[in-house]
Amino acid sequence: MNKIISAVKKIESGNPDKDALLYLFSTNEDIDILFSAAYEVKERYVGKKVYLRGLIEFSNICKKNCYYCGIRRDNHKIKRYSMNKEEILESAIFAYKSGFGSIVLQSGERDDRDFINNLVEVIKEIKSITNNELGITLCVGEEKRDDYEKLFEAGAHRYLLRIETSNEDLYKKIHPEDHSFYNRVECIKMLKNIGYQTGTGVMIGLPFQTIDDLVSDIVFFVENDIDMIGMGPYIEHKDTPLFKYNSKFTLKERFELTLKMIAIMRILMKDINIASTTALQAIDPAGREKGILAGANVIMPNITPLKYREDYRLYENKPCINENSEDCKDCVLNRIKMIGESVALNSLGDPIHYYRRNKES
């Protein structure tokens, strides 16, 4: 027990001490000490509340071909779709009226003019019909700086760009040759520099991935002083090239490692936002709640129209494919209440970290 207490104490100072992290990953004995410490930090710094972001998966068309992703360009088994403007606005209004403080507009990656211009228009319109009150997070991949700027000026103020792994060699193994690790890191820096509340994240339990890689991921988050994190266990998709390689971690282990990553990041970076991702729920029906109890403070209920959900399957067993937005909302509200937390309705839920780092810089 003393060992785990001392490992937790070491990281409480904000220093991602490698030995302490390796120890926390290596044991499950008395691991509740880690989770309790993380939950205390959560209560103190970001409160006993959860922010909601209505997730709108507005298009599954993607120019990229990541080896792990179910909507990669070369997966011809799925039907491609793009929601029209009215459908996106309708979903945004649903979020607004339901008291979700923010939405996430997520899609496959495209950089053609139509895509960017339409997105700019949609963002402007959402801001206008919601009295500028609905927060907008974008998750649409790597773009050019001036496009990031246009989207920011239109009213998007948060951006999620997952690095997936901070190990460049591993990155190369899970992406085709023309997908650049360097560019991805540069995009994250660019987003911060433009003024976005910037989020990133990794997959946990990828084939070829080691515990040392997870330690490096933690160091990456700290060094890049990010505002938001979305991490999930890697879950295979059978129609992807990575499917033939085995992870050395069972699903259960990937789940446990993800909870540990959440707890460690909460202790290390205290006032950032951390999402409890749907992939956790794909492994354990109470996965998202467990994520909150490990220190996460954001949940993203899926509010994509039902007819498109099936075709936005990034991994197998993705939950909430058949529940409509109203059901997803009720389910999330009930589940959060059940663990003694409250939902911060009608609140943007910006990461406190973002304001602190801007004040300090």
Ligand code: SF4
């Ligand atoms: S992970 Fe993102 S960029 Fe890669 S194929 Fe999937 S949607 Fe496209």
